[in-house]
Amino acid sequence: MALISDSAGRPTGSGYARVFGDNRLGELISRVHATSIRCGTELEQMVKQRVTLIDDLDDFLLMEIMPEGVFVADKRELKACRTLDFAGSEPDFLVFKRRRGQQACHVIELKDGDSFDTKKASAERNSMHSFISYNASRLPYIVHAYFCCFNQTDRSAIHDGFKRKIAIEEAMTGREFCDLLEIDYDEIRTERAQDGPANLSFFVAALQAIPAVREELAKYGLGKSGI
DNA sequence: TAGGTCTAGTCTGCGAGTTT
DNA sequence: AAACTCGCAGACTAGACCTA
Numbered sequence: 072m073a074l075i076s077d078s079a080g081r082p083t084g085s086g087y088a089r090v091f092g093d094n095r096l097g098e099l100i101s102r103v104h105a106t107s108i109r110c111g112t113e114l115e116q117m118v119k120q121r122v123t124l125i126d127d128l129d130d131f132l133l134m135e136i137m138p139e140g141v142f143v144a145d146k147r148e149l150k151a152c153r154t155l156d157f158a159g160s161e162p163d164f165l166v167f168k169r170r171r172g173q174q175a176c177h178v179i180e181l182k183d184g185d186s187f188d189t190k191k192a193s194a195e196r197n198s199m200h201s202f203i204s205y206n207a208s209r210l211p212y213i214v215h216a217y218f219c220c221f222n223q224t225d226r227s228a229i230h231d232g233f234k235r236k237i238a239i240e241e242a243m244t245g246r247e248f249c250d251l252l253e254i255d256y257d258e259i260r261t262e263r264a265q266d267g268p269a270n271l272s273f274f275v276a277a278l279q280a281i282p283a284v285r286e287e288l289a290k291y292g293l294g295k296s297g298i
Numbered sequence: 299t300a301g302g303t304c305t306a307g308t309c310t311g312c313g314a315g316t317t318t
Numbered sequence: 319a320a321a322c323t324c325g326c327a328g329a330c331t332a333g334a335c336c337t338a
Contacts, residue, residue: 078313105312107327112314147315182326 075270075277078105095281103274110263114183114221115163117262119145121254128152131167135211137174141253142167155206162202166251167212176212177251178203179243181219196237221245 088097122143125131131142132154144165149155166177180199199216207214218241220229229242249256278284 101311104327107312109313112325 074266074273075102075106076273078102078109091283093281093283096278096283099274099277099281106270110183114259114263115145115181117259118164118181118252118254119143121259122252124148125167128165129154132209132211137167137169137212139169141251143252154209162199168251174212176210176214177217178214179217179219179248181221181248183221216241217243217248217251219243219245219248221248 088094088101091097091100122141125142125144125148128144128148129152131137131144132152144152144167146163149162149165162178163181164177164179166179168175168177178199196218199218203214203216216237218229218237220243223229223244224246226239226242226244226247229244230237230239243251245260246256249259279288
């Protein structure tokens, strides 16, 4: 995961500073927010480190029979691909998998949350299906669509979050995503949880170092000896 | 009809990648 | 190197819709 101490945040003028009327406290909250955003991009990086990435998607798509295994095209590779037409949308991952004579392409939208934002769900679904319909003839495999909430363990919760506008088979939990890619879900969760204690310590120490916070704590007889 | 719920649009905030 | 663009999370709001 990401460390709050590594995140910059806005030193002055952030909305958080206005909420508290204190730049230093505003900066600290801004750094927490920045860390949360970084976590999302780090998840994608962690996935990419654990799979076999496709070097040239155009070349890969020339094969009617793909090699045995799991091969992944990320967003960068998708953008560089000339064979596919994005129809205004780019999924997070294209996963090509061949096992025991069965091969398929899995189009995946990955979120680092536990549910899809309802107001955007309909647009996400339309975007995904327009991508698939535009490219069905260019992908020489069976194509499946998935919407994955990495931190959700219940597929029906994802389905409900989508207001049931997707098929239940299109909802995917983080564990199912990792099973498809043949990577270790628990290992990723464990690694991401490792920075939690360091972030807690940093946050509390930084909080205590802010004069306005110390003054407030002093009203309750707290502060010097800890919160 | 009033009140509750759902949906979609807008806004703020930030990191990361791309373009100039 | 700076400016720009995109993606993502979450809060707020107004209008549509539903139900007692």
